[in-house]
Amino acid sequence: MNPDTNDIESEYEALLSFMYLSPVGIIRSDLAGLVDMMNPLAAQLLMPRVKDGGIENIFDSLASVAPELRNLVASFEGERGAVCENHRVFVTPAKDGAVVLACSIIKVGANLLMTVLTDISRQVAAERSARQTESWLAGIHTSVNDFAYFTLDAEGCIESWNPSVERLTGFVESNVVGHTLSRFYARDEIALHRSPEHIALTRDEGWHVEELWCETVTGRRYWGQVLIAVLREDDGDISGYSVVLRDVTERKVTSDNLARLLTTDHLTGVSSRAHFFEIAESEVVRAERHGRALSVVMLDADYFKRINDTAGHQAGDEVLKRIAGEAMGMVRTSDTVARLGGEEFILMLPSTTASEAIAVAERLRVAVERARIDTAVGQLKATVSLGVASLSEANPTLQSLLAAADRALYDAKRAGRNCVRVEVAEQTDTVCSMCPDGNAVQNVTAARRRGNR
Secondary structure (H helix, E strand, O other): OOHHHHHHHHHHHHHHHHHHHOOOEEEEEOOOOEEEEEOHHHHHHHHHHOOOOOOOEHHHHOOOOOOHHHHHHHHOOOOOEEEEEEEEEEOOOHHHOOOEEEEEEEEEEOOEEEEEEEEOHHHHHHHHHHOOOOOHHHHHHHHHOOEEEEEEEOOOOEOOOOHHHHHHHOOOHHHHOOOOHHHHEOHHHOOOOHHHHHHHHHHHHOEEEEEEEEEOOOOOEEEEEEEEEEEEOOOOOEEEEEEEEEEOHHHHHHHHHHHHHHHEOOOOOOEOHHHHHHHHHHHHHHHHHHOOOEEEEEEEEOOHHHHHHHHOHHHHHHHHHHHHHHHHOOOOOOOEEEEEEOOEEEEEEEOOOHHHHHHHHHHHHHHHHHOOEEEOOEEEOOOEEEEEEEOOOOOOOHHHHHHHHHHHHHHHHHOOOOOEEEEOOOOOOOOOEEOOOOOEEOOEOOOOOOOOO
16 A cells, blocks of 8 residues: 555544544534534534434534524635634524534635534523623633634744634734744743644644643743644645644643542652553654654662661651652653652653753752752752663663663662663763762663662
């Protein structure tokens, strides 16, 4: 089969998967309303309006309750953009309980429409009750205006703007056009790789969804969900990208509370061992698929048994929490810090080369060494030994990658502790860190058994 055919089929399957799992109704049609794809939720919302049980045309299906939709599309003159946003369709009258749909139609190509339907019946009922109070305007604003639609050019720069962007983010047109998606990211989320990586993943897969902290123009942080989809010319070339940005902070708070109970280490707050292996397997697959770097840093508290024996287990717990806190304070949101057990931790660093991982490891080593850890028996000092390994032909699997990092960590212990070692495929004399005695730490090339730490 032609590789291009495989790519198209893969892209189509990915789109089907996204539509099926989406929490809103999604319909793809031509400008006349003829439907060629819809997800189950859209069919569920439309079925009561269709007498013969078939949904062939979105405008015909809604003609009895929203005949204006066809005219809105026909009168839209832009090549692409939002035809209407959160347009209310009253399916049943208020006296019957008011079934109301919010309808957003986006023109994404010369003859292609994407329609999003959301059941907002409960919201409308709440508005009706709240309209007698001064809070009803705020209720409408926060419930409805959680979507922003805009487009990017082929290079990934924002090329269009509409009022939904300003309602969600506070940015006016002059603030965003010509910028990349990082314009909306929170300051601590801005990394050189993130915005280009969004575009690269979208280009590879046809669409991409990512969630991260964003900021409004006034500095208010919110958890944003970014959906990017490819826009293509008739000849198949990418002409740009469509973007939907949502504020999903409330959902994140709820899901985070549950996820924290299921996936974090109860003492240190970093990922649990089981959760780490779930994440790590998928990161290895992703790195191999896209040809991206992937590195791990394995670290172990030095002389930890001595700390427990002399200062007590509670003091030992404070040392572990401080090591975990220092690690969490210097990684990106795309990275993972986990406790493998006892005094051993690991950092999973996607899109990170060996040299970059060594730099992270050395910063962490220095931070722990400089820390003064408050405990019930007074301030304590601690150090860590670290081993670095990267995905390569010599370490092509998660198992081999972790084994290489483990060997590097053992070599750091043998070198005197409180230093960084890295394992590479071929023996070299490359200096990657310094041991406390000033001797250069060289790359580890031979497998060694773990010994007493």
